[in-house]
Amino acid sequence: MIMKKILILFAIICFFSCKNEEKIKVDAIVINANVYTVNASFDKAQAFAIKDGKFFDIGRNSDIQDKYESHNIIDAKEQTVLPGLIDAHCHFLGLGFNQQSINLFGTKSFEEVVDSVVAFHKRTKAKFITGRGWDQNDWLEKEFPTKDLLDAKFPNTPVVLTRIDGHAVICNQAALNLGKVTKDSKVEGGEVVLKDGKPTGVLIDNAETLVMDAWPKNTRKDIAKALIAAQDICFKYGLTTVDDAGLNRDAIEVIDSLQKADILKMRVYAMVSTSDENLDYYLNKGIYKTDYLNVRSFKVYGDGALGSRGALLRKPYSDHPNHFGLPITSIPKLDSIAQRIANSKFQMNTHAIGDSANHTLLTIYNKVLKDKSDRRWRIEHAQVISPKDFEKFKNVIPSVQPTHATSDMYWAEERLGKERLKNAYAYQDLLKVYGKIALGTDFPVEEVSPFLTFHSAVARQDLEDYPLEGFQMENALSREETLQGMTIWAAYSNFEENEKGSIEVGKFADFIILDKNIMVIDNKDIPKVNVLKTFVNGVLQYEMPTKATENTSEEKK
DSSP: OHHHHHHHHHHHHHHHHHHHHTSEEOSEEEESOEEEOOSTTOOEESEEEEETTEEEEEEOHHHHHHHEEOSOEEEOTTOEEEEOEEEEEEOHHHHHHHTTSEEOTTOOSHHHHHHHHHHHHHHHOOSSEEEEEEOGGGSSSOSOOOSHHHHHHOSSSOEEEEETTSSEEEEOHHHHHHTTOOTTOOOTTEEEEEETTEEEEEEEEGGGHHHHTTSOOOOHHHHHHHHHHHHHHHHHTTEEEEEEEEEOHHHHHHHHHHHHTTOOOSEEEEEEEOOHHHHHHHHHHOOEEOSSEEEEEEEEEOBOOTTTTOSOOSSOBTTBTTOOOOBSSOHHHHHHHHHHHHTSSOEEEEEEOSHHHHHHHHHHHHHHTTTOOSOOOEEEEOOBOOGGGGGGGGGSEEEEOHHHHHHHTTTHHHHHHHHHHTTBSOHHHHHHHHSOOEEOOOTTSSOSOHHHHHHHHHHOOOTTOOSTTOSSGGGOOOHHHHHHHTTHHHHHHTTOTTTSSSOOTTSBOOEEEESSOTTTSOGGGGGGOOEEEEEETTEEEEEOOOHHHHHHHHHHO
């Protein structure tokens, strides 16, 4: 009897010992999580295992812990876990460069803008001054400024200050002299704004190049510094992939070199700026793809922005009866570019805001893609659409930025009138036609935070809960649709849905842990969501500082 008990005990010990030996070793295990996988069934899970930088298994706590072992156990403490967020349209490099110039966002007058420039120059003694973020729609006087005050303060130092949307600048005379700009200067797709027959200093759209082509060029060291600065900001907000909407060859090559050196961990979907030189080079080179960099698309401009009245409309602006906006690229040129790209494997992603620009591009897209399948060409912004043109999105991906709706809603009706406004920022209507919608921020035009994007898509309100009933709520997105637009649908728009965008076996282990459940909290709390941790390839890239850490940092200062 004793021997029998000993044998049973021995068998039990052997069973559990063998069971432990059979466990598969993995690089990391996440447990006790509220996981939104964003797979095809929108399943939830509690835990997952990571091996070789990819999701290895997903399931319940008990399943994962029974099957796997690791020295790196991450206890999510019941917090919400999402796939790493993808910003489908932003200016990643531009964000980095903004950290080295004057921040003019939120300025309430041109006098405040100039005061900021004076303070910056006093601090830095810069020989060339740039800044970005002013918006005359936020001022008491809602007209474009003139250069007089800048000329008085900076008679010799060139100053160029970019409007919030990037589609207009105000320059002082020293900057205009640098570009040899006069009242007679002309450029296709741009305007030198005059008053009493003289340049005011405002240059719209392509006219900006008159000065900026003469501006000192950024070195590769400057580009690298900007990229690292942008990465730090983006990881803080849970972004693990960014679609940079307009990069030149030198910037793309710096990104690639930093990624290969394991310095830049951010994944980048690069839209190549469409110059003749870039078209020739990349169409000849072909698609370039690594785990971190994807170069397979071109960024083209159809028109300007609504805020600077550069968006191309089919009928005049309601608040400017003789003005239709500006075609940045001529129709014959757009047609030629589209045909060249259609004959390759590259994607064409075109900025189109006004209903005329959207009509033109949708017509061209559908013509050149008539006999081609799965090309996933995109319209970036798709802000104002003629009612009959929505159906033309059946084979064209709408790539939109929800915060534009809640930023523009204060003055958009003035520009468009009530009837046209009904078909503007129509995200739900666009989603119904194509079946997917890619969401981004357009930072630094808007703020980096994807949680502001989420809030604007779902609540269609500003941070003060205005308007109370939401802005044109018939075009709001559900939370599930919004999350998909920031993850799997954005990945799809990049031809990357098989490697990212959801927490599924075999995909890159890019994920984030939040301090609140963004899928169930009140709308008003969505902008307050914080990222606790950001992981790329299962490796921690950002961790929200604790109070103790913050206090230690302050003491060191």
